Amino acid sequence: MASSLTKDSASIPGDEKTFFGHPRGLATLFMTEMWERFSYYGMRALLPLYLVAPGGLHMSAATATAIYSVYLSLVYLLALPGGWFADRVLGPRKTVAVAGAVIMLGHLTLALPTSGTFFAGLGLVAIGSGLLKANISTMVGHLYNGPDDPRRDGGFTIFYVGINLGAFAAPLIIGTVGESVNWHLGFALAALGMGLGLAQFLLGSRHLSSRSDIVPTPMTAEEKTSTLRKGLLWLAVAAVFYGIVGFSGVYTLNWLLVPLTIAGLVIPVWVIARIKRDKSLDRVEQSKMTAYIWFFVAAAIFWMIYDQGGSTLSLFADESAKNTVFGWEFPVSWYQSVNPVMIMAFAPVFAWLWLALNRRGKEPSTIVKFASGLVLVGASFFLFLAPLSIAEGGHKAAAMWLVAIYFVQTVGELLVSPVGLSVTTKMAPVKYASQMMGVWFLAVTAGDATTGLLSIAGVNLDKMGIVGLEATLAVVAGIAVWMYRKKVKELMGDVR
Template sequence: MTPGTPGSEKTFFGHPRGLATLFMTEMWERFSYYGMRALLPLYLVAPGGLHLSAATATAIYSVYVSLVYLLAMPGGWFGDRVWGPRRTVAVAGAVIMLGHLTLALPSSGTFYAGLGLVAIGSGLLKANISTMVGHLYEGRDDARRDGGFTVFYMGINLGAFAAPLVIGTIGENVSWHLGFALAALGMALGLGQFLLGSRHLADRSSVVPKPLSAQEKSSTLRKAAIWAVVALVFYAIVGFSGHYTLNWLLVPLTLLGVIIPVLVLTRIKRDKELDRTEQSSMSAYIWFFVAAAVFWMIYDQGGSTLSIFADSSAENTVFGWEFPVSWYQSVNPVLIMALAPVFAWVWLALNRRGKEPSTVVKFASGLVLVGASFFLFLAPLSIAEGGHKAAAMWLVAIYFVQTVGELLLSPVGLSVTTKMAPAKYASQMMGVWFLAVTAGDATTGLLSIAGVDLNKTGIVALEATLAVVAGVAVWMYRNKVKELMGAVR
């Protein structure tokens, strides 16, 4: 019997045994990623770090996160056309580990190279490991599918919860670079676990769905080499002419983060090989994509805007005991772990009664809640503007509201992507889903580069209003979107 099919003897919380392998792999990868990410904005502004301005730190953070998710698209392409999902994830783990080791070197000159390696490895891993979760279930109508992705999402958040407590504490209190080294160790553990447990994965996770022909390989390598040479020559000219600044790198990357998602969706939507049902599904998917982009634009500022605010303007104490700023990044994952099983149970219970909210309604609710979280952010901002330190519980409350919104939108978005993906774009569609994060974070990056202070009440109120209006719009047009989705719910 094929591993991972519903009839397999061994199960993991009632799901195929292969889910445990992917759960643990993602847990350790997220431990390394979120530990490094919790340190990143603080290291960028710290006198003992790179000592950059808050605006530049936010721009770098946003561009980095945007790049991670932007590279999920070519990562999905590698899984579909070159190595297959399983081999791509193994290679990705090694690249991520190398990136964290590079960050651990006590040299600012290697810092951006390390960020680049982590971004490349994360891009290769993200789309393919989510695709392999989908491979564990037979057909798009398997009732356990949404629950499986929610359990998988718990693995993400278990690693994300532990990371700031371990890596953040060591990084802030002992050595920034030792913290980055711990992130490398986490990825090494994840890679070893994946290689040992891969026998439990579905057989098709090793298959290359649409391998490149010899002619396509030659053409792809030639184009990649040409673009690499163009970039090298361009930046060499800028550098040797004495005009290079960090914005020469940040601005092109942020623009790509906005432009590429639009181009990719347009290309897939216009593909004449898609049948009428697939075309209709893609039209509906665009609604989900735009909603998710707005959501992530606000949500991901929890690691940059909110973190920098906490560092400078919050009273980071509990009952008189001061804790590291990076610990705020553990609030969201611990709430996810507490609430995700509840959400999974509620969806199954409502589904049995025929009363489960549609994907459209879940998305609309998630958008309204993330907007509400930034309306809540106005309170600690006002306190800080009055010359006082804001209480830590204000930030905890913001993360709580965002977490509920995330559970309504993110795992459901992963699931609906696998259900609505045209067969031709299996792994690549997971990359498309992550491009929504790219678009949202790239927008934040562009605002920061333009000099917009994201910790000002007017800007925060504007972003909050945008999210709520977008959520209401999605809800108002829910029947039209359901019609476009066809049989998918």
Template sequence: MASSLTKDSASTTGTEKTFFGHPRGLATLFMTEMWERFSYYGMKALLPLYLVAPGGLHLSATTATAIYSVYLSLVYLLALPGGWFGDRVLGPRKTVAVAGAIIMLGHLTLALPSAGLFYAGLGLVAIGSGLLKANISTMVGHLYDGPDDPRRDGGFTVFYMGINLGAFASPLIIGTIGEEVNWHLGFALAALGMALGLGQFLLGSRHLAERSAVVPTPLSAEERTSTLRKGLIWMAVAAVFYGVVVLTGHYTLNWLLVPIAVAGLVIPVWVLARIKRDKDLDRTEQSKMSAYIWFFVAAAVFWMIYDQGGSTMSIFADSSAENSVFGWEFPVSWYQSVNPVLIMALAPVFAWIWLALNRRGKEPSTIVKFASGLVLVGASFFVFLIPLTIAGDGHKAAALWLVAIYFVQTVGELTLSPVGLSVTTKMAPAKYASQMMGVWFLAVTAGDATTSLLSIGGVELNGKGVVAMEAALAVAAGVAVWMYRKKVKELMGDVH
């Protein structure tokens, strides 16, 4: 499949093949990520609908949102140990292969008609996704001759397109099969997608950089023994604790959801505090970390609202929206294809706008872009109040209202997410240069953990009052970031 996308390069040998002018290994990683995202986003589109459906687990909307948010929180939380595992144990290439197998097994477990196994399947997909997410991007970087290779940025752009192609196609295919035919068949189709991705990764791995097979900083024998012992001790403690809870008849789903959600808030705070208090950091690095905390908190607020597009809004669409265009009805899961198609359409436009403004000396600063992203995601929930009001009057809200919300959120994402990735690499202390991308993902964890805790507490996230409060919070946070932009800019030092 990938070989059909290659072409002869302009190399001196005339025999080396490239992938649209990039190293041949990019085709392998492009296809792996595309199929992994196909499986991930397809299952994600089905998840909240299956949780509330009478033919699914038939849970309440609040419980479904809590499970969905905890799951997303766990995926991004596990990206941090996933990166550590690739760096210290197996190396990126073997870690991605293992991750693909775990993800495929998780989707197959979801395909089994068993409520108990369903949660185990979610756990496996989360573990595999955390392992893969942290390592596959690293291997893209390995294909190029250092950070100054002129093809590097273009390579990551091509790779990013693979993510969005998979994310766009999967709700249309997996969502349709899951909703219209059989839920578990949809989950099985997600497993098939991951199997295709894993198969072509194994076949095409010979085209990857040799560095991808190397363990950068392997554990010593003593560290390996100590890590294994600590892991087994914590597993034993968890097994004994949950065994007692189950045997005494006190176990409910919240015994699983609450600890993960709390960890999703505590761990990001602990990681940031540990870095901020590190005495090895000089004054400039300490100042940049103080500024970074502003961006981190802003991003957590952003993702708290943004990720409800797959839970709160999806559940609302299932019960209260007229999911049709010009009389043609479509599955609810198709809404999840709106964001990736908008990303593919608008990302080049935004790149052009930033360059054009930069040439004129008018490009907004990183701080202003972040503030704009927060205001926009808040505005999207103010728009959400309109279909909520329509549904409250006993009518079905038009599908275009939901599309409008996703459009505003996507514009907000394009002003905040790429900038956040960039500023993370620029402001990272030298000691934590390889870890800071995992720290950035923890902002998503914190946002989704907050959503899950609200849902566990019984808060109706699709209530007009709650939606208005979240919208106002995001706008207020955006205004606060903008008002304190001079102070944050001073803390950032030479980073612009």
């Protein structure tokens, strides 16, 4: 499949084939990520629906939202140790291969027709996704001759298309099979997708950079022994604790969800505080980290609302929406394809718009883009009040209400997500340059963990009062960021 997409290019000497003018290894990573995202977003589209379905686990909407949110927070939380594992133990290439196998095993476990192994499967997918997320992007960077290679930005753009192609196709295929045929068969299709991605990666790995095999800072034998000992000790403590809780008969799902949710809130704060308090950072780096906290908090609020598109909005659609187009009914999971197709349609438009405004000296600053993204995600939940009101009146809300909400959120995402990735690399202290991308992912962890904690506390996130409160929080936060934009710009120094 990859070879059919390659072509000769004069930009690289000799007869070596390229992938749209880029190194051949980009085809391998493009296809691997596309299939991995296919498996991930397919399972994610099914997850909350399966949790509440009578033919699934038949849980309450609040419990399903809590599980979904904790799962998402774990995926992004584990990206940080995933990067560390590649840097210290296996190197990016071997880590991604292991990650693919773990993800596939997780999906296969979810495909088993028994509820007893469900959370084990979910945990395996989270661990594998954490191992893969940061490292496959690192390998894309390895294909180019440093940050000044003129093809580098284009390569990441092509790679991003692969992400959204997989995310777009997954709900249409896996969602349809899971909802209409059999839930576990849907999860099995997710395993097949990851299997195809892993096979593609192993077969095409010869085209990857040799740098992807290198372990940048390998652990000494003593460090390995010490780390293994500490890991086994904590594992034993957890096993003994949950064994006692289980045998005492007081165990409920909250004994698992609450600690994971708290970790999702505490660890991001601890990581940011540790970097901020590092006395080896110079005055400029300290100032930039102070500014970065504004972006981090703003992003956490944004993702808290945005990621409910797969839980709160999806469960509302399942219960209270008229999921039809011109009289034709479609599966609820198909809503999850709206965002990626809009991303592919509008991302080039936004890229062109920023360049056009920049040439005129009118491009909004990073902080203004962030403030606008927060206001938009808040506006999407104000828009959500309309279908909620329709449903409370005893009627089914039209599908276009939900499409409109996803559209507004997508525009907000384009103002926050790519901008946040860029500003993270620009503002990272030299000492933490390789870790800051993991820190950015922790903003997603904090946002989703907040949603999980609210759900565990029994808050009904699909009630008009709560939705209006979340919408107001985002809009007020966006206005606050905009009002303090000059102060934040000063703290950012030479970064724009």
